[in-house]
Amino acid sequence: MAQDAGIDTPVVSDGDGVRRRDFINIAAVSAAGIGGVTVLYPLISQMAPSADVLAESSTEVDISQVQPGQAIKRVFRKQPLFVRNLTPKEIAEANAVDVSSLRDPQTLEQRTKPGHENWLITMGVCTHLGCVPLGAGEGEVKGEFGGYFCPCHGSVYDTAARIRKGPAPKNLEVPPYEFSSDTVVKIG
Amino acid sequence: MSFPWAKQYTPSHPFMVWMDEKLPIPRLIYNAVGGGYEVPRNLNYFWNFGFLAGLCLVIQIVTGVVLAMHYGGDTRVAFDSTEHIMRDVNWGWMLRYGHANGASAFFVVVYLHIFRGFYYGSYKAPREMVWLLGVVIFLLMMATAFMGYVLPWGQMSYWGAKVITGLFGAIPLVGETIQQWLVGGFAPDNATLNRFFSLHFLLPFVILGVVILHIWSLHIPGSSNPTGVEVKSESDTVPFYPYFVAKDGWTIGLFLIVYSLMVFFMPNALGHPDNYIPANPMQTPAHIVPEWYFWPFYAILRSFTQDWLWFIPAKLMGVLAMFSAILVWFFLPWLDRSPVRSGSYRPLYRKFFWVLVVDVLILGYCGGSPAEQPYVLIAQLASIYYFLHFFVIVPIVSSIERPDPLPFSITESVLGHDEAAALGTRA
Numbered sequence: 001m002a003q004d005a006g007i008d009t010p011v012v013s014d015g016d017g018v019r020r021r022d023f024i025n026i027a028a029v030s031a032a033g034i035g036g037v038t039v040l041y042p043l044i045s046q047m048a049p050s051a052d053v054l055a056e057s058s059t060e061v062d063i064s065q066v067q068p069g070q071a072i073k074r075v076f077r078k079q080p081l082f083v084r085n086l087t088p089k090e091i092a093e094a095n096a097v098d099v100s101s102l103r104d105p106q107t108l109e110q111r112t113k114p115g116h117e118n119w120l121i122t123m124g125v126c127t128h129l130g131c132v133p134l135g136a137g138e139g140e141v142k143g144e145f146g147g148y149f150c151p152c153h154g155s156v157y158d159t160a161a162r163i164r165k166g167p168a169p170k171n172l173e174v175p176p177y178e179f180s181s182d183t184v185v186k187i188g
Numbered sequence: 189m190s191f192p193w194a195k196q197y198t199p200s201h202p203f204m205v206w207m208d209e210k211l212p213i214p215r216l217i218y219n220a221v222g223g224g225y226e227v228p229r230n231l232n233y234f235w236n237f238g239f240l241a242g243l244c245l246v247i248q249i250v251t252g253v254v255l256a257m258h259y260g261g262d263t264r265v266a267f268d269s270t271e272h273i274m275r276d277v278n279w280g281w282m283l284r285y286g287h288a289n290g291a292s293a294f295f296v297v298v299y300l301h302i303f304r305g306f307y308y309g310s311y312k313a314p315r316e317m318v319w320l321l322g323v324v325i326f327l328l329m330m331a332t333a334f335m336g337y338v339l340p341w342g343q344m345s346y347w348g349a350k351v352i353t354g355l356f357g358a359i360p361l362v363g364e365t366i367q368q369w370l371v372g373g374f375a376p377d378n379a380t381l382n383r384f385f386s387l388h389f390l391l392p393f394v395i396l397g398v399v400i401l402h403i404w405s406l407h408i409p410g411s412s413n414p415t416g417v418e419v420k421s422e423s424d425t426v427p428f429y430p431y432f433v434a435k436d437g438w439t440i441g442l443f444l445i446v447y448s449l450m451v452f453f454m455p456n457a458l459g460h461p462d463n464y465i466p467a468n469p470m471q472t473p474a475h476i477v478p479e480w481y482f483w484p485f486y487a488i489l490r491s492f493t494q495d496w497l498w499f500i501p502a503k504l505m506g507v508l509a510m511f512s513a514i515l516v517w518f519f520l521p522w523l524d525r526s527p528v529r530s531g532s533y534r535p536l537y538r539k540f541f542w543v544l545v546v547d548v549l550i551l552g553y554c555g556g557s558p559a560e561q562p563y564v565l566i567a568q569l570a571s572i573y574y575f576l577h578f579f580v581i582v583p584i585v586s587s588i589e590r591p592d593p594l595p596f597s598i599t600e601s602v603l604g605h606d607e608a609a610a611l612g613t614r615a
């Protein structure tokens with residue numbers, strides 16, 4: 001009886017007053033706690049992108065028909081991709097900017113491949129909240145910096161697709177890509 | 189849990205006596221919404237919106253569960269199954285319109301319920317917990333409504349989901365990981381739709397649970413009233429049944445008339461036509477707008493177009509401000525230090541209260557308009573005022589204001605005199 005009620009008796013207590021029951025309590029609660037956290041892990045992890053979504057998909061884009069001043073839209077990872085052939089004037093505009101004055105400082109050179117500085121390849125996903133900016137399609141407004149304009153909350157990108165005005169924090173993302181030949185680009 | 193003069197539950201039928209011993213649910217109901225619950229006699233119609241909110245929750249759960257019998261939470265079938273409900277399922281159009289307009293009705297009712305809380309100081313002690321649980325309910329309602337709007341997988345569904353899940357990308361360092369975890373991919377897709385369906389089904393039942401806690405904690409002090417003076421004697425209250433059951437029943441009738449007009453005669457008035465276009469990840473609609481009940485908060489989100497203090501990006505600031513606009517309500521019971529509850533006796537607070545109401549309406553109007561001038565500038569000014577109200581105006585007003593004299597009791601405010609109290613407590 002006395003033991004069941006948890007009352008300290010010489011039988012269950014060692015010299016320092018630590019009872020066997022305390023040990024059992026701590027061991028049981030710790031085991032249950034660790035078990036609980038272990039179960040939580042898969043429950044949380046299941047929501048992350050699954051293997052098929054993560055499987056690197058790559059896309060080949062034929063750019064032979066894109067004239068200077070034109071752009072095309074393609075799909076990469078189920079999101080829009082902009083491929084733009086810059087005119088010499090647009091390149092000059094991009095290079096004339098004082099890079100240190102930019103919100104996300106990058107030069108056009110850093111955003112393109114050597115020898116292909118006229119090919120600006122970016123995601124068509126506004127870095128604010130993810131709308132598709134205008135400016136790649138025929139006749140769409142390009143915004144006051146001649147690049148892209150996001151109609152959702154008014155972010156304006158320049159001819160290097162760098163953020164210049166509005167709420168977006170970053171330049172349009174440049175995905176990993178390489179030129180397979182002078183007219184074909186492999187994205188991803 | 190109740191006033192000493194409240195009537196006791198005394199079952200007479202042998203079955204009810206037996207039931208009372210085994211599972212006293214009839215006793216619980218009698219004490220919560222029956223003759224055993226004493227309510228201030230002077231409640232005005234603003235106290236009817238809690239009951240109406242409960243009705244809305246029931247309407248949403250009933251219509252929602254039956255819609256789920258015909259809907260498919262898969263990007264390949266979601267849009268078509270929604271149209272199937274509209275065209276093929278018996279009464280499907282009515283159930284869907286009832287659910288969509290039911291959500292709007294729910295928000296109208298809850299906004300008026302919150303309006304009552306602001307005006308009459310219902311959030312003050314001893315009802316802080318009622319208020320805090322109410323804010324939790326409101327946050328859960330917003331999450332539920334947002335995920336529900338994604339389910340038909342139309343253009344607004346898709347882009348709404350993209351924009352709102354994009355908000356989480358604003359969190360420094362871990363933002364992108366959290367965002368991808370939420371949508372289960374790089375952009376909203378099947379994984380997103382499927383989990384939103386699961387959660388949209390679950391959350392109303394969570395809300396139901398929190399509503400029960402809300403009412404439980406309300407029934408400890410009992411309802412406040414338009415004077416804000418606490419109940420003093422038996423003559424201040426009347427039993428919930430029959431008095432408020434009848435009064436709530438009457439406003440349920442009025443509510444159902446307006447609701448039916450919406451469902452049967454203008455079911456798409458509050459919706460957006462773009463949502464009848466299937467989701468297209470390649471094409472943003474010209475003008476993304478959330479449902480009307482999110483407009484004031486959406487306006488605050490969009491108000492941040494410049495970086496803040498050189499290191500907080502505009503996007504993060506917008507997100508923080510939008511959530512703070514609701515989270516600040518959690519602190520209201522402590523920001524407002526005036527001992528007088530009711531705005532009816534607070535001449536200065538009352539003026540600023542109405543300015544805030546106008547401010548929120550302006551924010552709502554801007555939130556529903558395109559992100560262009562002059563709306564952006566107006567929304568920025570209105571956002572500043574919104575936060576000024578809570579952090580500056582309310583604390584200052586509550587310390588400098590000279591309230592009007594309060595009635596001695598609820599009875600005195602109703603009858604002009606209070607015999608019982610005059611004999612007893614008023615020494």
Ligand code: HEM
Pocket residue numbers: 234235236237238239241242243245298301302305308310311315318319321322323325326395399402403406410411412413517
């Ligand atoms: C599903 C949503 C909700 C339901 C079903 C609900 C239900 C109720 C009911 C039945 C009452 C008593 C009747 C009345 O005073 O109107 C009540 C009181 C109250 N509710 Fe809610 N409520 C909801 C949401 C909210 C929200 C979002 C808030 C605030 C942010 C809130 C704050 C309060 C307060 C402060 C009271 C006490 C009022 C007083 O005694 O003066 N409720 N609620």
Ligand code: FES
Pocket residue numbers: 126127128129130131150151152153154155166167168
């Ligand atoms: S999503 Fe482009 S500006 Fe907001």
